Amino acid sequence: MNIIEVTDLTKSYGENEVLKSMDFQAQEGEVIGVIGKNGAGKSTFLETLMTIKQYDGGTVRVFGKELSSISSGDLEQVRRQISVVLQPTQFYKTLKVEELLQLFKKYYGSQVEVESVLADFKLEPHRKKYFDKLSGGWKQILSLAIAFLSQPKLLILDEPTTGLDPHMRNLLWQYIKEYNTRTGGTVILTTHNMDEVELYCDKVLLIDGGIDEIFVTTEQILKTGYRSINEFYLAKVSA
Numbered sequence: 494m495n496i497i498e499v500t501d502l503t504k505s506y507g508e509n510e511v512l513k514s515m516d517f518q519a520q521e522g523e524v525i526g527v528i529g530k531n532g533a534g535k536s537t538f539l540e541t542l543m544t545i546k547q548y549d550g551g552t553v554r555v556f557g558k559e560l561s562s563i564s565s566g567d568l569e570q571v572r573r574q575i576s577v578v579l580q581p582t583q584f585y586k587t588l589k590v591e592e593l594l595q596l597f598k599k600y601y602g603s604q605v606e607v608e609s610v611l612a613d614f615k616l617e618p619h620r621k622k623y624f625d626k627l628s629g630g631w632k633q634i635l636s637l638a639i640a641f642l643s644q645p646k647l648l649i650l651d652e653p654t655t656g657l658d659p660h661m662r663n664l665l666w667q668y669i670k671e672y673n674t675r676t677g678g679t680v681i682l683t684t685h686n687m688d689e690v691e692l693y694c695d696k697v698l699l700i701d702g703g704i705d706e707i708f709v710t711t712e713q714i715l716k717t718g719y720r721s722i723n724e725f726y727l728a729k730v731s732a
């Protein structure tokens with residue numbers, strides 16, 4: 494089933510034509526890496542899927558609903574099935590880890606037990622710490638744990654591993670892959686780390702000059718003679 498269907502999407506900021514014509518589909522259970530240089534329009538594209546950014550032309554269907562003409566009831570339904578992890582902010586600084594999980598559990602009406610989340614995400618040693626006292630990596634892990642509380646069908650992550658050390662990055666990816674395998678949820682994320690794309694993503698969406706190209710598998714890219722996704726990226730995208 495198509496979770497996302499985008500046809501001829503266009504988006505400008507004033508004179509700056511960021512997305513010129515994008516076509517894209519995502520199916521249930523896929524892990525999709527969105528790549529492209531700084532300013533290529535990756536976040537703009539993800540924010541459109543998150544239903545928080547207006548677009549100028551084309552169609553964007555999420556869970557079968559066209560976003561530009563969606564009713565407020567349907568929009569609420571769509572949003573309930575999406576979780577988003579942005580770069581962590583200091584927004585929650587006066588709450589402790591376990592308090593934050595309780596808060597979001599209540600907010601989402603989630604059946605998931607906070608204790609099991611603390612255990613699954615190895616957050617127990619940090620449960621009494623205030624959010625702003627956590628390191629950047631643990632803030633990211635906690636943000637992901639909060640995103641999972643709603644048991645989303647679609648998880649959207651904007652540069653989830655930026656600034657994480659290799660162990661933390663590995664841990665975060667284990668959670669993402671485990672969530673994907675267990676629930677069949679779709680994951681779409683931006684990254685500048687091509688090794689991650691090669692290791693963990695099924696599908697690749699490259700945005701360059703406002704146009705996109707979809708590669709159905711990373712293997713498909715490597716079969717064309719590139720030794721790595723990094724080599725492919727450097728050859729494909731001009732500086």
Ligand SMILES: Nc1ncnc2c1ncn2[C@@H]1O[C@H](COP(=O)(O)OP(=O)(O)OP(=O)(O)O)[C@@H](O)[C@H]1O
Nearest residue numbers: 506509511529530531532533534535536537538683
């Ligand atoms: N709210 C906005 N108003 C005006 N211009 C914007 C706005 N948001 C983004 N832009 C511009 O749109 C272009 C695409 O930005 P976007 O953040 O989508 O790129 P990106 O691929 O996510 O970049 P990065 O990899 O650096 O995070 C950039 O030129 C940016 O300056």
